[in-house]
Amino acid sequence: MRRYFFVSLLLAPPVFAQQLPPPPPEAKSACEGQPQGQRCEFIAPHGKVSGQCRDVREGLLCVPDSMPPMLNRSNQRNDQRNKPPKRAKIDIDATTNDAVKTTSRIPDTNQGSCFDNHQKIPCPPKDDAFYGQDAHYAGATPSYTQDKSGTVTDNVTGLMWQQAHNPQRINWYQANQACESLTLAGFKDWRLPSIKELFSIIDFRGVVGQRAYLPDEFDIRPPASLSKNDPFAANHRPEMMGQTWSATKYAGQHWDDPNVEAAFFVNFLDGRIKQAPTRGREGLFYRCVRGPAWGENQFVDNNNGTVSDKMSDLMWQQQDDGKPRNWQEALNYCKGLTLAGHTDWRLPNVKELQSIVNYQRPAPAIDTASFGVSDPAAWYWSSTTHGDDISQADYVCFGKCTSVQGIDVHGAGAQRSDPKLRGARVAQQQGGQQDEIRIENLVRCVR
Incomplete structure (x- = not known):
């Protein structure tokens, strides 16, 4: 009979720790949809197990109360969390005067540095594949x-x-x-x-x-x-x-x-x-x-495939094309778009993108009377690189913001970040809630 893996951990010599069997599925299912610290219980081969939901190496599991602290992976992981993460120092500049000034009334993100898929780079020219990111454009100057x-x-x-x-x-x-x-x-x-x-x-x-x-x-x-x-x-x-x-x-x-x-x-x-x-x-x-409430959209259908928002003074692509793209492809799609006689389309920065979320709707969290949505579960790219990991860019969940298990852990209207490019080292999930990683997201351009 396969014994419960935490009991095996207690009996096994440390040298064999990496050879332990995976946790039983009951330990995982007992904590699905539960926050860390929630009391939990399940039936293991050796009997009833009571404990707490803990974020351990194998994910969010029901961990027995009786585990010795020296063997409790949850405690070890939490000890590491209380230490500042070791990261390479990244200085992100403020928006510069070289950025193209837009009509946006939304306070700019103030991100003035440019990036490729992996590192900070000098801001490239218009014919470059990484042109059109956040730093190339300036919204309302923060004041x-x-x-x-x-x-x-x-x-x-x-x-x-x-x-x-x-x-x-x-x-x-x-x-x-x-x-x-x-x-x-x-x-x-x-x-x-x-x-x-x-x-x-x-x-x-x-x-x-x-x-x-x-x-x-x-x-x-x-x-x-x-x-x-x-x-x-x-x-x-x-x-x-x-x-x-x-x-x-x-x-x-x-x-x-x-x-x-x-x-x-x-x-x-x-x-x-x-x-x-x-x-x-x-x-x-x-x-x-x-002060008076700020941020309420005033959408106008221009009857030409575009929607204007009088609140922000921005014009939006009304219908996305339904094609998921990585971040670089998203930049280039908007840069090359011709719509309603306009050729100055761009990928929106994350604050502009978040401005059109309709938080009165669960999913898709957007005004469907004004915008077309090819996939109600979709997430949309922004032009903003995320400073926590510059190999990632920010997106907004207009559909449910899910874990790898499909649970709506963050909510439609949440803002997260995804790797810009699929690669061998890209994980299948990230964060304490095991965020789903998509990499190819939808695009809605702005001008």
Whole structure:
């Protein structure tokens, strides 16, 4: 009889550790759709096993409570997570005056460096295969006014922000209440920002462990390690301390569970959007805002295969062509597109792309009365390289944002990153939620 693999681990000499059988499928199925730390149980060949869901080398598994700490791979992995990742230093420049100025009213990503599939390069000319990426174009120039009373005003959107990153882990309802109760700089009309408002201040010069994805006017300090007093230090990496609530609830189902209400957040230390339970036990951080709501689309069908958005002053390709492409192919497709008599199409940067998400829809998360969608499950490329790993570029999930198991772990409307090119060293999954890796994504061009 095949014995439960954790029991085998206890009995086997260390030299044979790599020869152990894989975990039983029951250990994996017991934690499907569950967060780390959730209590779990299943029936193994030797009897009933009780434990907690842990992210170990083999994935998210039900790990017995009785495992010695020295053999608990979950503890070993979490110890490594609390150490700053060793990364090559990458300095991403701010948008330069050489960039082509666009009509966009969306604050620019401020990414002024260019990249190929693997490294930082001098920004190439128009006839080059890597022309058309984020740094080649400049949207609305980010402009902020910092006030001594603890506020920062965005001169592009007109929003006034709380400068501080509130360090308390609280649930979504508590964050809403904290903002509504805030009195700052003489104002009492503070609120939790929408996901589009929150994403408007992100700065894509960010690099995990090196520079936050926030303009310098805002306060956030990436910790070198997690506080020993933090109750979730065991399963959180330092860069997760930038997870910041938005007011936008997810219209879909958290981890495909209809009984869990969730809302979106931006992580300003790793530069991504995802969703989390509004009453989750771990809680997230928050930053308040005030001013008229910003980011509501005003789409106009031009009846020529294009859609204009009066909010952003951008024109969009109405129907994608249904062909998945890698990142370089996506750049070149938009660069070569002729549509409605226009030849100045380009791949949108990630903030422009996120601006057309319809967060009132679960999937596809886009206004289908204005846009055609060839695949409701599709993700779409942006022109923005991700500083965490410059061999990857950012995409937005307009369909469900799934794990390799097909679970909607991040939510339609989330923003993640994929390898730019398929290769021998590309993994099958990435991240703590085992994100699906597609590499070939759809394209919707902008001008």
